[in-house]
Amino acid sequence: MRSDGFVSQFADLFDEYDVLGAFWVNIQLTLWSALFAAILGTVLALFRISPIPSLRWAGTAYVNVFRNTPLTIIMVFLTLGVWAQLHVTLSDDFDTNFFRLAVVGLSVYTASFVCESIRSGVNTVPIGQAEAARSIGLSFLPAARLIILPQAFRGSIAPLGSTLIALTKNSTVASVVGVATETSSLLKNMIEFHSSLLVAIFLTFALGYVILVIPVGLATTALSRRLAVKR
Amino acid sequence: MSTQNVLFDAPGPRGRRRILVGNVVGVLIVLGVLALVVQRFAENGQFAAALWTPFLHADAWVNFLLPGLVKTLEAAALAIVLALVFGLVFGLGRLASSRTVRWLSSIVVEFFRAVPVLLMMIFFSFLFSVYNVFQSAYVPLAAVVVSLMLYNGAVVAELVRSGVHGLPRGQREAAMAVGLTSGQSLRSIEVPQALSAMLPALLSQLVVVLKDSALGYTIGYLELLQQARHLGAKDGNILQSLLVAAVIFIVVNYLLTLVAGRVRRRRRRTGSGQGAIAVTTAVATDVGVTPITGLGEGGRI
Numbered sequence: 001m002r003s004d005g006f007v008s009q010f011a012d013l014f015d016e017y018d019v020l021g022a023f024w025v026n027i028q029l030t031l032w033s034a035l036f037a038a039i040l041g042t043v044l045a046l047f048r049i050s051p052i053p054s055l056r057w058a059g060t061a062y063v064n065v066f067r068n069t070p071l072t073i074i075m076v077f078l079t080l081g082v083w084a085q086l087h088v089t090l091s092d093d094f095d096t097n098f099f100r101l102a103v104v105g106l107s108v109y110t111a112s113f114v115c116e117s118i119r120s121g122v123n124t125v126p127i128g129q130a131e132a133a134r135s136i137g138l139s140f141l142p143a144a145r146l147i148i149l150p151q152a153f154r155g156s157i158a159p160l161g162s163t164l165i166a167l168t169k170n171s172t173v174a175s176v177v178g179v180a181t182e183t184s185s186l187l188k189n190m191i192e193f194h195s196s197l198l199v200a201i202f203l204t205f206a207l208g209y210v211i212l213v214i215p216v217g218l219a220t221t222a223l224s225r226r227l228a229v230k231r
Numbered sequence: 232m233s234t235q236n237v238l239f240d241a242p243g244p245r246g247r248r249r250i251l252v253g254n255v256v257g258v259l260i261v262l263g264v265l266a267l268v269v270q271r272f273a274e275n276g277q278f279a280a281a282l283w284t285p286f287l288h289a290d291a292w293v294n295f296l297l298p299g300l301v302k303t304l305e306a307a308a309l310a311i312v313l314a315l316v317f318g319l320v321f322g323l324g325r326l327a328s329s330r331t332v333r334w335l336s337s338i339v340v341e342f343f344r345a346v347p348v349l350l351m352m353i354f355f356s357f358l359f360s361v362y363n364v365f366q367s368a369y370v371p372l373a374a375v376v377v378s379l380m381l382y383n384g385a386v387v388a389e390l391v392r393s394g395v396h397g398l399p400r401g402q403r404e405a406a407m408a409v410g411l412t413s414g415q416s417l418r419s420i421e422v423p424q425a426l427s428a429m430l431p432a433l434l435s436q437l438v439v440v441l442k443d444s445a446l447g448y449t450i451g452y453l454e455l456l457q458q459a460r461h462l463g464a465k466d467g468n469i470l471q472s473l474l475v476a477a478v479i480f481i482v483v484n485y486l487l488t489l490v491a492g493r494v495r496r497r498r499r500r501t502g503s504g505q506g507a508i509a510v511t512t513a514v515a516t517d518v519g520v521t522p523i524t525g526l527g528e529g530g531r532i
Contacts, residue, residue, distance in 0.1 A: 051239050051250050054257035068438070068484035070445035073456055073477050080460070081470040086271050140239060169347040176449060184349045184449075191357050198361060202354040206346040213345040 010200055013190065022186040023208050029099070029171040029182065033106035034164060040107060041114025048119055059115065066112040075105045075176040095179075102174035106167060113163045121156025122148065126231070154227040161220025165213050183208070282468040286475055291462055295472075299458030300479060306372060306444045306454065310379035311437050317380055318387025323422065325392050328413055336388070343385040349446050351378035356450040371452035379440050386439075390432055394425030431498065434491035438484045445480070455479060 013019075047059030066074075078101045082088045090100035125148055133143035172184040179185070183205055190201050242250060272278055285291045324336030343351075356374035359365050365373045398421055406416035448456045459476035463469030 050253075051242065051246075052253040052257050053250075054254045054261065058257065058261045064485060065481060068442075068481040068488070069477050070442040070456070070480055072445040072448055073473060073480065076448070076456065076460070077470075077473045077477070080463075081473055085277060085470045086275050088271070134240065169345075172347040172349045173446070175349070184347070184353060187350055188353050191354070195357065195361050198354070198357055202350070205350055206342070209347060209350070210342060210345040214341065 006197075006200075009194075010197060013194065013197065013201070017186060017190055019186065019204065019208075022181060022183045023212070025179065025182040026168070026171045026174075027212070029102055029106065029174055029179070030164075030168045032103045033110060033167055033171070036103065036107035037110035037114050037163075037167070040111035042118060044111060044115035045118035045122075048115065049122055063112040063115055066109055067116070069109070071105070071109045071170055071173050072176055074109055075102065075173055078102075078105045079177050095181075098178040099174075102171075102177040102179050105177060106170060106174070109170070110163060110167050113166070114160065117156045117159035117163055118152070120159055121152040121154070124155035124229075125151045151229050154224070154229055157220055157224035157227060161216060161224070164220070165216050168213055168216070169209065277470055282466075282471050285462075285466045285468060286471070291466075291472075295458045295462040296455065296475065296479065299453065299455035299476070300483075302372075302452065302458075303441065303444050303454040306375045306379070306447060306452070307437065307440045309376045310383060310440050310444070311433075313376065313380040314383035314387050314436075314440070315433070317384025318391055319422075320388075321384065322388035322391025322395075323417065325388065326395055326417060340385045340388045343381045344389075346382075348378050348382050348443050349449065351381060352446055352450050371447060371450050374450055375444060375447040375452050375454075378446075379443055382443070383436055383440055386436060387429075387433070390429045390436075391422065391425055394429045395421045397428070398424055428498075431491045431495035434487060434494060438487050438491075441484055441487070442480070 044059045044062055047055040048063070050056060079098070083097070083101060089097055090104070091097040129147055129151065130143060133147040138146065172182065174182050175185040175188075187201065187205050191198050194201065321336045321340050324332050325340065327333055327336070352374050355377050356370055359370045359373055360367060395417070402420055402424065403416055406420045407413075411420070444452075444454055445456045447454050448460075451457070455476050456473075459472040460469065463472035466472070
């Protein structure tokens with residue numbers, strides 16, 4: 001085994017393990033969770049800015065609970081609690097079931113951050129805008145739809161972008177739920193059996209995340225700059 | 232400004248009636264969701280007293296939960312202190328006058344901000360045990376602390392940089408005018424102000440560190456989550472002990488968030504907060520920078 005050069009050993013690893021496939025699993029986890037977190041987070045944000053006290057309270061409680069709970073606990077709870085004890089199954093297929101549980105965990109956790117991003121966007125709108133809208137006779141819904149929310153949306157792009165980045169990285173925690181094909185499980189496998197290539201293997205995975213994450217950051221920063229409301 | 236003022240007028244009689252109806256509907260929805268959860272628990276016998284009473288005995292706390300919490304806090308405390316040092320070094324590096332130093336620091340910071348903490352923990356736990364860097368008993372702790380230090384240090388470096396950028400330009404000009412060099416101005420005028428301005432953001436970051444320390448579970452660090460699992464395995468009440476552990480995390484983190492909010496408001500009130508406000512905006516708009524205070528207090532992932 002050692003007779004081969006470092007480079008050819010390293011190249012052999014890619015034949016033996018499906019590194020790109022593992023990244024694809026994480027991307028799928030990220031996209032599904034982003035979709036559900038966006039829906040749930042928007043609903044929560046609407047709750048939190050609504051005039052109805054009970055909904056506001058529910059939104060605040062949700063955010064405080066899930067923003068302060070480690071994602072790892074949520075994931076462990078989903079497998080050992082919700083699945084094993086409460087017998088909630090999301091699919092008859094074992095792997096699909098775990099994948100969906102991971103998406104549930106990531107969505108539930110990320111939704112609280114989506115909610116806060118949107119709310120912080122609403123907070124960037126100066127009060128004068130709302131006052132001006134009212135003074136020209138717009139009532140609540142038209143004012144929200146035409147004046148407040150368009151500006152709020154632009155203000156929330158940057159925090160939403162960093163939430164998406166965090167979600168991408170958090171998708172590795174799916175290994176805790178038993179998604180065994182994603183990157184952190186594969187990394188563990190690979191360095192367990194090839195400890196001589198430890199550093200090279202880690203750098204490969206790390207570089208993969210750099211490539212995934214940095215364009216998202218650049219894109220959302222550029223977008224939020226371009227759409228920024230000049231004040 | 233509060234969202235309330237932006238979005239609504241004070242409601243009139245009709246508005247108040249509608250709000251009342253909405254309120255009742257809202258309460259019903261929340262109760263409905265809770266009822267579903269309770270029903271599921273009851274169907275599976277999770278409310279049995281035997282599953283909950285262990286938490287009333289000292290054994291669960293003295294032998295499992297409290298030692299776990301201590302380990303969690305230990306890792307978090309070590310990590311935040313080291314992250315501050317790391318962040319100062321590379322934050323200053325990104326502000327240095329030498330182009331090479333700036334580039335190197337930028338690469339280090341951007342790299343560690345992009346790599347998932349879990350991957351780092353797995354890597355370091357193998358690295359430390361293969362090369363015998365630490366005694367085997369300390370490997371999990373070391374891996375947790377080093378990974379958290381690198382990620383959060385990179386975040387702190389960004390805080391330092393944007394904090395310095397957010398200072399009024401007159402600070403640097405005044406330092407130059409009294410004859411300090413660029414480096415001296417940075418060290419003795421600008422960075423101290425940036426540091427005191429970023430105190431609330433640093434406290435919020437501590438919440439992130441505490442939450443991420445739970446990832447140590449995957450590499451065998453005996454922190455709160457791991458201990459809760461052991462406790463659950465012993466008494467056969469895994470669901471309940473995970474819930475209790477989650478509540479402990481929520482309480483500790485919520486208290487930290489409250490303290491951070493209080494520090495932030497206090498700084499604003501006493502007028503030393505000009506810098507703090509500057510950090511808020513600078514962090515939120517800087518290139519590729521995660522808005523830390525933009526999400527509200529403790530709003531980091």
